[in-house]
Amino acid sequence: MSAGLDRRLDERSRRRRSRRPGAWWRGLAARPAGLVALLVLNLLVLACVGASLIAPHDPRAQDLANVLAGPSAGHPLGTDTLGRDVLSRILFGGRRTFLSVAEGVAAVLIVGVPLGLVAGYAGRLVDQLLGRLSDVVMAIPAIILVLVVLAVLPQNQDAAMVTFGLLGAPGVLRVVRGAALKVREEPYITAARVAGLSHARIIARHVLPRVRGPVIVQATIFAAYALLFETGLAYLGLTADPTAPTWGGMVAEASTVIQQQSWLLWPSGMVIAITIVAFGLLGDTIRDAAVGGGPGGKPAGAGAGGRRQARPAEPPPVPRSGTPRRESPVLTVRGLSVALADGDRETLLVDGVGFDVMPGETVGLVGESGCGKSVTALALLRLLPRGLLRTGGEVIEGDRDLLRLPGRTFDLLRGSALAYISQEPQAALDPMVTIGRQMEEVVAHHDGAGRAAARARALELLAMVEIRDPVRVAASCPHEISGGMAQRVAIALALAGRPRLLIADEPTTALDVTVQAEVLGLLRRLQGETGMAILLITHDWGVVADLCDRTLVMYAGQIVEECAVEDVYDRPLHPYTRGLLRSHPSLAADGEPLLAMPGQVPAPADWPRGCRFAARCPLAGRDCTAAPIPLADVGEGRLSRCLRTDRLLVEEVRS
Numbered sequence: 001m002s003a004g005l006d007r008r009l010d011e012r013s014r015r016r017r018s019r020r021p022g023a024w025w026r027g028l029a030a031r032p033a034g035l036v037a038l039l040v041l042n043l044l045v046l047a048c049v050g051a052s053l054i055a056p057h058d059p060r061a062q063d064l065a066n067v068l069a070g071p072s073a074g075h076p077l078g079t080d081t082l083g084r085d086v087l088s089r090i091l092f093g094g095r096r097t098f099l100s101v102a103e104g105v106a107a108v109l110i111v112g113v114p115l116g117l118v119a120g121y122a123g124r125l126v127d128q129l130l131g132r133l134s135d136v137v138m139a140i141p142a143i144i145l146v147l148v149v150l151a152v153l154p155q156n157q158d159a160a161m162v163t164f165g166l167l168g169a170p171g172v173l174r175v176v177r178g179a180a181l182k183v184r185e186e187p188y189i190t191a192a193r194v195a196g197l198s199h200a201r202i203i204a205r206h207v208l209p210r211v212r213g214p215v216i217v218q219a220t221i222f223a224a225y226a227l228l229f230e231t232g233l234a235y236l237g238l239t240a241d242p243t244a245p246t247w248g249g250m251v252a253e254a255s256t257v258i259q260q261q262s263w264l265l266w267p268s269g270m271v272i273a274i275t276i277v278a279f280g281l282l283g284d285t286i287r288d289a290a291v292g293g294g295p296g297g298k299p300a301g302a303g304a305g306g307r308r309q310a311r312p313a314e315p316p317p318v319p320r321s322g323t324p325r326r327e328s329p330v331l332t333v334r335g336l337s338v339a340l341a342d343g344d345r346e347t348l349l350v351d352g353v354g355f356d357v358m359p360g361e362t363v364g365l366v367g368e369s370g371c372g373k374s375v376t377a378l379a380l381l382r383l384l385p386r387g388l389l390r391t392g393g394e395v396i397e398g399d400r401d402l403l404r405l406p407g408r409t410f411d412l413l414r415g416s417a418l419a420y421i422s423q424e425p426q427a428a429l430d431p432m433v434t435i436g437r438q439m440e441e442v443v444a445h446h447d448g449a450g451r452a453a454a455r456a457r458a459l460e461l462l463a464m465v466e467i468r469d470p471v472r473v474a475a476s477c478p479h480e481i482s483g484g485m486a487q488r489v490a491i492a493l494a495l496a497g498r499p500r501l502l503i504a505d506e507p508t509t510a511l512d513v514t515v516q517a518e519v520l521g522l523l524r525r526l527q528g529e530t531g532m533a534i535l536l537i538t539h540d541w542g543v544v545a546d547l548c549d550r551t552l553v554m555y556a557g558q559i560v561e562e563c564a565v566e567d568v569y570d571r572p573l574h575p576y577t578r579g580l581l582r583s584h585p586s587l588a589a590d591g592e593p594l595l596a597m598p599g600q601v602p603a604p605a606d607w608p609r610g611c612r613f614a615a616r617c618p619l620a621g622r623d624c625t626a627a628p629i630p631l632a633d634v635g636e637g638r639l640s641r642c643l644r645t646d647r648l649l650v651e652e653v654r655s
């Protein structure tokens with residue numbers, strides 16, 4: 001995206017870069033309380049699983065001559081009301097308890113995580129529907145439903161715990177949804193979509209690993225609840241065979257004889273308390289480690305001021321420029337309009353943009369910040385952010401309108417028909433995955449290749465973009481390479497699908513001058529080799545001169561001039577183009593001051609009815625503000641949205 005959007009992406013990616021893969025595991029290792037909790041839980045689970053090997057007695061064996069005994073060598077934790085060994089009953093009882101906890105946690109995760117991912121990633125209607133469903137489930141009292149289940153399936157502890165888990169799923173769903181909502185705004189998710197990866201793959205590969213921390217925290221917290229619930233049911237005698245050892249049953253038994261032998265409550269009570277505290281501590285530690293270790297009613301142009309209703313789809317009769325072309329364009333854009341939707345009002349941001357891109361051609365899209373270049377690019381890629389709507393237009397590729405293709409069909413075309421590289425390539429790479437893996441994934445998607453073939457092609461692509469040590473770079477994570485190298489990787493990724501058109505949004509702005517020249521040279525070479533067309537978004541007239549065949553100048557959501565590159569420098573036919581050129585440092589004549597353009601681009605809500613540049617234009621007259629100015633053919637295959645092209649021509653000839 002161009003400057004504005006990229007700055008936001010840049011900032012986010014810097015934050016993410018500090019989080020290295022496995023950082024929160026290392027964070028966990030650095031927190032002794034969490035480690036102790038993990039150790040205690042592991043020991044308890046192991047001891048219970050191995051109960052038949054280590055328990056000193058049969059948990060059901062009675063010794064009526066030795067009831068309610070305190071700890072002794074033969075019975076380290078004493079005996080119960082029937083003389084059964086307490087330690088053995090705790091060990092065997094723990095098996096059932098941990099199995100129940102596992103069933104509850106599995107149910108909560110199996111339902112809550114996928115639905116949370118889908119709600120957060122898909123957003124909109126799906127999110128709303130799942131949100132409503134969660135509200136309904138959360139309103140059901142867990143104990144009542146579990147009692148109903150136990151009435152239908154008496155003493156069926158598995159059914160009770162799965163039901164409890166299902167009722168807890170909305171809590172996990174909400175946490176995962178929140179995390180996924182943030183992740184879906186990350187630039188590397190957009191990049192993965194542009195590369196053509198399916199939604200399922202993106203969720204599994206790039207979103208799920210990011211929500212792992214919150215999911216583990218939720219799972220440990222829920223485990224503590226599930227343990228309490230299970231022991232509660234056993235305490236009430238609702239789930240287990242009365243002779244079977246259970247922690248809850250042991251507490252119930254101890255409470256009946258508390259006056260005679262208070263000790264009996266300690267072993268079962270303590271083991272329950274220790275396990276719950278261990279789950280809680282572990283959850284807290286993982287959360288800390290994850291955080292510390294580480295997305296009025298008038299038609300447009302029909303009057304000044306106020307918000308206006310966006311124009312409906314109305315591809316204007318855009319005259320086509322240039323000499324007659326025998327080839328068909330790679331892409332034809334007609335009347336593309338995008339609006340910001342706010343309640344029932346819409347404000348146009350891109351207003352009837354139209355142009356062709358021919359095979360092998362590089363078209364520069366130039367204009368000041370806020371003119372609508374990035375929104376245009378995102379609309380072509382069908383990646384408009386939330387709140388922005390395409391309100392009209394078509395994007396023809398071959399004989400189909402890309403904007404009307406079903407989402408799934410278009411997803412398959414991303415990366416092959418259209419590829420994309422941005423100003424901040426590092427932001428578009430997943431910081432947790434090595435470059436080689438990211439490339440293999442995209443190659444496998446496009447070529448249907450197996451692991452070995454995908455790896456070979458990934459290395460070949462890295463070599464194609466002049467990376468000297470592809471094997472080392474493939475093994476690196478994005479934060480381990482320089483910005484210039486990352487842009488080469490991004491270009492290699494874009495080439496993986498052999499695209500017919502590459503949309504490059506300020507691809508060199510974030511790079512230093514030497515690297516800029518190298519990347520531009522690389523793009524030129526690759527274009528020569530592959531024949532792909534490039535739509536280059538830039539502020540830099542030097543880059544336009546270096547790389548482009550044709551220029552589109554954009555102002556306040558409209559194309560205001562279109563011409564061949566050689567014409568734009570010699571004879572700009574729109575005062576805005578002329579102002580941009582005169583104020584550009586790289587084009588100023590030696591010793592001459594830069595001529596800064598007065599004023600600024602009007603906000604989309606303030607676009608005037610007539611010429612949108614009139615307020616800043618030295619040539620503007622009353623006729624310029626009276627009515628919308630059409631983009632007109634001004635001869636020699638050039639287009640201009642200006643009533644003063646004759647004067648401009650005369651002035652340029654004189655100057």
Ligand SMILES: Nc1ncnc2c1ncn2[C@@H]1O[C@H](COP(=O)(O)OP(=O)(O)OP(=O)(O)O)[C@@H](O)[C@H]1O
Binds near residue numbers: 372
């Ligand atoms: N997500 C959004 N929500 C609301 N308005 C937006 C959004 N994205 C862009 N805009 C608005 O749309 C207009 C065009 O923005 P866009 O980013 O396309 O401009 P640009 O020409 O690419 O500028 P830059 O070079 O600074 O990126 C601006 O007025 C901008 O504020």
